[in-house]
Amino acid sequence: MRIKKEQWSGIVLVVILSVLSSYLAKFFPKIGAEGIAMILGLILGNTLLTAESFASGVKWSEKYPIEVGIALLGSTLTFQTIKSLGINGVAFIVINMVLIIASVFLLGRYVFKVSLKESMLMGAGNAVCGSSAIAAVAPVIDSKDDDRRTAVATVSLTGMLLLFILPALTGTLFGNHDILRGAMVGGTVQSVGQVVGTAALINPTVVTYATLFKLLRVMLLVVVVLSFAAINKKSQKDVEEAEKKKVTLFPWYVITFVALVVLNSITALPDGAHHVAKTLSSFFGVVNLAAIGLNLKWTVIKKSGVKFLSFGFVVGAIQVILAFILIKTLL
Template sequence: MKIKKNMVNGIIVTLVLALFAKYLAVFLPKLGPESLAMLLGILLGNTIFANQKFAAGIKWAEKYPIEIGIALMGLTVTFTTIKTLGVNGIAFILIQMIVTICLVLYLGKYVFKVSKKESMLMGAGNAVCGSSAIAAVAPTIGADDNQRRTTVATVSLTGVLLLLILPIMGPHLFGNHNLLLGALVGGTVQSVGQVVGTASLINATVVTYATLFKMLRIIMLTFVVLVFARMAQKENEQTRQKNGVIGQSQKIKVPWFIIVFALFLIINSLTRLPKGLTLGASNIASFFGIVNLAGIGLNLKFKTIKNSGLTFLSYGFVIGILQVLLALILIKILF
């Protein structure tokens, strides 16, 4: 999308906040830059930068850089990850993701009574990679901005909770078994940054294993997007039939950045790319993830949080707890 003159101020504010969060994270590693960007954004977006003159630019910075970041993530992973983790590791992640998505959809419909689209966004965010997955799924299911912001905030806050709990609970349960600790962190924590931050509070080897498990979840992003897109399409068709509307069903629209992500993943798996290129892609994708959360925080108003209420936060925290319990059960069975 073209940057217009009225967007410049908001874009600058969002980028500066993202850079500040990245700098501040050096002194507050337990929170990480993503969480700091979002929390500071919520505070500043409801006070200093509540003026409408920032709104257009903040909205642009919230939505478009993350698309580039998601596309570049394809250069940071390869199919070699699958081989590295082995059959048990692959089974662990696949079962963890499938059951997590099923639990999220079930609880959203029957317990917490949230909309189907919000449940899908929560499923993607928790099962795959936090805000990046939510940003990827949102346009394919027609979710609005408030639904996207609320789910990102909830998933990110759940990630902060896990970041504080897992470095204490993990070693208590698994001792110095770094592979199992990596599976626990990499299979449950939402964003890539939070995975690295959580694992680094244990030890460097756990960071390596946790990242591998997390990368496999990211590889599955394209499939998750397609599944949710098909679910949304089917629901729309049923709605049209109930309303007596007859027409040709719409094709599933896959966002450009998901297609590029898949292409980059294949290229990176088949060709040995320069380390500088993959490292650069990783750094840019990581920073754009921080920009995304800074923008979401700046755009997320207290009124929206109040309207979503304690119910939605409880929904997120319950899913986080269930994810950890599921991971512990699967680790016990598979490893």
């Protein structure tokens, strides 16, 4: 999380845009600070603020602040909150992930004619946690750098599309049922940051539930990595190396999140601490969406190519359909 000198300009830009969006939200409460930040970022990032000097700082702002926000969210929860997901909530995530990976493999082989390794990258990115999952899987299947970059771009763009669609769609499908809306967002959207960003466009309660569902997916990353290593018929040595990476496959913010939930369950934290945690988490959510908007370039869309973009968007649609069926069946 160390900030380099060349990243400061991009970080300052994102913070200014986030503060401005929070101020403008007072006049446009229905859009909200998160929505305003994303819209302004998308417009400015492709017009006035295209300087390369901003790039690394904007990417930093998209990744790290939201991780702190997720970690802090643990201080506002207890085991009782998590228990509300129930065994059916866990089953929903596991079954959904298996079905998504199977769908990606079948589509990749019979419809879009991509390699097995490309399908694995797409499967990991869509089923687990976007670019982080792709980065974890790529080494154990010896994927090409170009394949990895294409998968990251496609999965990220699919997540952005869902970010725009799901706030309204979940309202239509589930009304004001926050747990079900959180399940849809947390069970389908690709990256952790995009999950929080999408849920933030709905309401804070949905952010909580969506984050819980998403973290269940993140915790299963190690299973996906080891499974894909085996599918790729790697040597025993490579599988053992993947197993050695188990600890790093559990991000620090997941560990901190769980630790704070345990602490808050054992001894209730003061209201002041809850308020600070919620305020910071909310602001970091605005920062995340401002950075996502600034970071989404038309050139990235172009580089993904028609075939992979179509692949990604079809998978995204299948994710939503499968999640809806499972939510109606299990939750």
